[in-house]
Amino acid sequence: MTMDDNNLTFDKITSDLTHHIRINKGFMVWMGFLTVSLAVCLYAYSMQLRTGLGVAGIRDYVTWGLYLANFVFFVAASLIGMLISAVLGLIGMKWLTPITRIAETIAVAFAAVAGLIIISDMGRPERLAYVFIYARPQSPILWDVTVITTYFVLSLLLLFLPLIADMAVIHRKVASLPSWLKPVYKSLSLNFTDRPEQNKIINRSIRILLILLIPAALSIHTVTSWLFAVTSRAGWDSTVFGPYFVSGAFVAGSAAVIIAMFFFRKNYKLQDYLTDMHFNNMGKVLATVSLVYLYFNINEFLVPGYKMKRADAVHLQELFAGKDALLFWVVQLGGLVLPILFMLFRRFRKPLPIMLISIAVLIAAWFKRYIIVIPTQEHPFLPIQHVPQNFVHYSPTLIETLITIAPFILVLIIITLISKFFPVIPLHETAREKGIEHIKFD
């Protein structure tokens, strides 16, 4: 390849991957919609702040309601950064390059918001600092706070490091960039000039992060599962809860990545970079992790279901044939078994079908957390006497539902901002994989 060819290709890649970085009407309308929706949800939260947690449906029986189910879901979805970038990346799967930043964006957004959800479950959020001031190292709650913070910082760094080179290109070459943003990109690019020493630091840092990310990510969801599994309640008292949660997290995260890939490809015209091959492969990843999750589901329900200890029997009865049966079977069959069967066929791993399957999987993944968190609490070992009916049966209130929706809007805002102002697909890495060794900065 001659120098000119090189530049031509590089210019083409740059333009393909950065043409969406501008403030247009569609972006403003979408962000306006998100902001207004968030304001409505924040108003609901202000009502909870004024009146207390009583405005939510949680009572003395079910003290962990929608908020905690939502928290588990968000931690789960954030785990995908580790699977895509670290596990598959370290194995050396080259096809993943265009997907890594999407996965990292999802990881950062969901991990950042997961912490906020916990605050929404606190009756006295101004006492948040007490979690640290009076922390007991024996408590999984302290471990959870620690690992989630750590994972968030690791993911943020992993998102930022490959962006350094990209931002160096953007502030020099992207004409559509608003002029007031140029200095921001310039300072964030840290004067990167593609010198070998600079690349060496970036590559080595990324490698350290990828290795650290694996134990950190395993910890965040294992510890989250322990918040449940270290109590002796039916449905939570399980030794496979760690891997059960982690495998479930990969299912939710892979589905989220596929949905994001589909919309970025369509909206930012990335058909040449996110090809059918990528959707096909991600479909295989989703099918594989779903199969692993199915295996843990069988363990989780068959073993206690075979023994039918009294408390377990009450719990399983409600799930299999009682009050929660409809939700349970729709989630297990519609969100796990059927998608696996579909994904075995290549034609369902094309972009549109796999995206639709992923939406079903993701919705089911949310309700699955509901099934894990709530029904158990409706059957305590020692029922409280003389309590009102609404203590015994949990039903979320409107205010609670709005406060539960808020984190989704926040995640969408974060993902929108990151994907709008940075290349969705790593620019520098893509160029290097196309054989362009050095970027020419003019």
Add this chain to the structure above:
Amino acid sequence: MRFNKTLIIIFLFSLGTRVAAQTWVVPDDQKAVVAPLKFTPDMQKQGEQLYMKNCQSCHGLPGKDNWAKLTPPPGDLSKEKAQKQTDGEIFYRITTGKVPMPEFRNILPEDDRWSVIAYLRSFNPKYIQPNPVAKAAFTGRIVTLSMQYSEPMKKIVVTASEQLKDGQAGLASGVEIMLYVKRYFGKMQVGDVKTTNAKGQALFEFPADFPGNKDGYVEVSAMVNDPKSIMKTTPANATLAIGVPTDKPSLTATRAMWSTRDKAPVWILLTYTLSVIIVWGFIFYIIYSILKIKRLSNG
């Protein structure tokens, strides 16, 4: 058809009033009970202290309507609903209780229960106390217990004496005695109920392997079995060196998972601290490296 509907409505109404009437009925003879003493400011003061300790957590402060949100609602006792009851009704309710209201029969002596009522009545300006009726003199048996450990017999000997009609003291036979030892959570009965013999004695065999405190002492108490409260009895308490010396540290005395932060197990402190230091060490190292990228370009 219309007739039927009316009937149903009448039926439902009568059902409703029946349910309401069933809530908590005080027998008529109990309603008529009056206090044995005239209420005094001192009684009210003592009643206030007792109220704060025993009643306030559910009923709230009188006049403030800040009672606990329970079913059925405890209500503010200074309000008309409570105040329109006779003293006897209030006394009966305090004495017997009805779930979730606890019974205070064995918690507060009768005089204390009357003090609480005196305090509650101080919130009702319209209240006029009915003339006190002193309790009739007691005519049943008055039994006092004493207790010793007999080394030769290896038995605990409980002796019951009673006040005879002529004022003399005598030995009480045919009295049912129960023996208890103090454990962590309350008292545990030792052996069965025994009846005193002609010498007024009941003998209890005491297990030889019973764990005592670290010097081998056991707190033992003997009581009269008198479920209908027809006697006036005085129990006997003694600390006897009849147990096996046992010195087990309390479960929270040493480092453990369930202890406070200061007593966290060493292994968990080390694991947690080291993990945080190692991972965050790398994070800070990476942040430092990132800052170096900038310097490299300047150079």
